[in-house]
Amino acid sequence: MLSAEDNDLFTRVGPGTPGGELMRRYWHPITGSAELAARKVMSVRLLCEDLVLFRDASGRLGLVEPFCAHRRVHLCTGFPVEEGLRCPYHGWTYDTTGQCVAQPGEPAGSRLKDDVKLKSYPVQELGGMVFAYLGPAPAPLLPRWDFLADEPMLRQVGYVIAPYNWAQGMENSYDAVHAEWLHGHFFKYALDQRGNPDDPRYEINAIPMMRKHSTFRYDRTEYGFIRRVVLEGESEAADTFSVGHAKIFPNITTINAGGTCVSTYQVPVDDTHTLYIGHRAYRFPDWIDVPAQTEVPWFPIPIKDEAGRWIDDDIVGQDLMVMISQGPIMDRTLEVLGTTDAGVIKYRRFYKDQAIAVREGRDPINVYRDLALNQRLELPHSKNFYDRGVFGADGRALYRRGSATGALGLQNSPINDLIEDLFEEAARKAPLIPPTAASGGR
Ligand code: FES
Numbered sequence: 556m557l558s559a560e561d562n563d564l565f566t567r568v569g570p571g572t573p574g575g576e577l578m579r580r581y582w583h584p585i586t587g588s589a590e591l592a593a594r595k596v597m598s599v600r601l602l603c604e605d606l607v608l609f610r611d612a613s614g615r616l617g618l619v620e621p622f623c624a625h626r627r628v629h630l631c632t633g634f635p636v637e638e639g640l641r642c643p644y645h646g647w648t649y650d651t652t653g654q655c656v657a658q659p660g661e662p663a664g665s666r667l668k669d670d671v672k673l674k675s676y677p678v679q680e681l682g683g684m685v686f687a688y689l690g691p692a693p694a695p696l697l698p699r700w701d702f703l704a705d706e707p708m709l710r711q712v713g714y715v716i717a718p719y720n721w722a723q724g725m726e727n728s729y730d731a732v733h734a735e736w737l738h739g740h741f742f743k744y745a746l747d748q749r750g751n752p753d754d755p756r757y758e759i760n761a762i763p764m765m766r767k768h769s770t771f772r773y774d775r776t777e778y779g780f781i782r783r784v785v786l787e788g789e790s791e792a793a794d795t796f797s798v799g800h801a802k803i804f805p806n807i808t809t810i811n812a813g814g815t816c817v818s819t820y821q822v823p824v825d826d827t828h829t830l831y832i833g834h835r836a837y838r839f840p841d842w843i844d845v846p847a848q849t850e851v852p853w854f855p856i857p858i859k860d861e862a863g864r865w866i867d868d869d870i871v872g873q874d875l876m877v878m879i880s881q882g883p884i885m886d887r888t889l890e891v892l893g894t895t896d897a898g899v900i901k902y903r904r905f906y907k908d909q910a911i912a913v914r915e916g917r918d919p920i921n922v923y924r925d926l927a928l929n930q931r932l933e934l935p936h937s938k939n940f941y942d943r944g945v946f947g948a949d950g951r952a953l954y955r956r957g958s959a960t961g962a963l964g965l966q967n968s969p970i971n972d973l974i975e976d977l978f979e980e981a982a983r984k985a986p987l988i989p990p991t992a993a994s995g996g997r
């Protein structure tokens with residue numbers, strides 16, 4: 556249970572709030588590179604601030620306050636030109652720093668434009684996403700986590716703006732045991748309701764998830780926390796415990812196994828809406844040819860079906876269902892916590908400590924300013940990227956179609972078949988590995 560004051564600290568992200576000031580020390584993804592390429596100019600909202608994102612005709616990215624300084628037309632209606640973003644009403648033009656550089660209706664030699672400047676923020680692209688930084692200058696470096704920076708990779712990104720406070724998303728991720736129930740027992744129930752006993756998701760997803768978490772732990776690391784889990788029937792030697800899964804402070808969760816890094820971002824749009832981003836990076840073994848990727852797909856994640864029912868036969872759909880059902884801002888003064896909430900409690904305490912650090916004028920963790928260090932920030936999961944599939948008794952790799960892309964909020968992906976084909980091919984062409992040296996996959 557939290558006090559009302561701590562509930563606010565943990566959830567509110569507007570300018571001037573302790574949480575808002577902490578979250579402003581980080582770069583946050585605001586859209587996909589593919590989305591911006593298609594739209595060129597778009598409205599975005601981040602940390603309770605409305606902004607306009609654009610790519611000008613010279614290829615530069617800009618993120619500025621939303622209204623034209625002239626007569627307040629919303630600049631999401633503007634159009635890109637060589638010098639920046641042009642307002643459609645009278646042609647005033649702003650460069651990527653927000654400086655007004657043209658006022659076509661003013662007389663030649665007019666200096667009026669020199670005094671007109673919109674607020675602007677730094678913006679950068681990496682790994683198929685566009686990131687913004689709304690904090691104090693100088694902006695830190697955009698962290699180059701391995702799953703964003705490494706090549707060659709194939710990537711795809713699902714997203715949805717959903718009506719829940721971002722902290723509910725993070726608590727979900729620091730709550731290991733929910734997987735056993737929501738993604739195990741409940742998943743099985745949701746599949747039972749659909750009445751198809753041959754649905755491969757029983758075997759691939761629901762049944763394995765139902766195993767009891769006999770041990771779960773969150774250890775502090777330099778980038779946040781590492782989640783370590785031992786499932787019933789396994790030991791601490793299993794990758795889920797010995798390697799674990801990285802939680803990158805403040806709002807990224809990674810799950811990595813079998814050639815896939817699934818990273819989930821809970822981006823605070825405002826206090827009651829979250830941009831949920833499921834970023835997938837796939838790394839294939841070097842014995843198959845992987846086509847070069849020119850654009851990372853960015854597509855919506857469905858929350859409900861056409862009949863208005865939760866999409867509860869999907870892991871991401873299940874997470875969204877519970878997070879949204881907690882309400883726009885969950886009232887933590889009313890909760891009753893149990894022993895399985897140790898990770899949630901740890902995360903809340905750490906978040907508060909970091910907010911205090913910022914208030915006292917210090918950098919919180921994960922603020923990078925060293926170019927050499929930031930070339931590649933390696934997470935402990937990296938070795939698992941290569942271990943796709945389970946090796947059979949003959950030492951030959953097996954791959955069960957659907958393991959990489961099924962039940963993961965990827966219903967609208969245009970490249971699921973390509974990913975599945977490549978993993979199947981990788982397993983088929985894998986060199987024989989003696990069974991003793993074989994390693995487990997997902
Ligand atoms: S309102 Fe934008 S140029 Fe006039």
Ligand SMILES: [Fe+2]
Binds near residue numbers: 734737738874
């Ligand atoms: Fe979950």
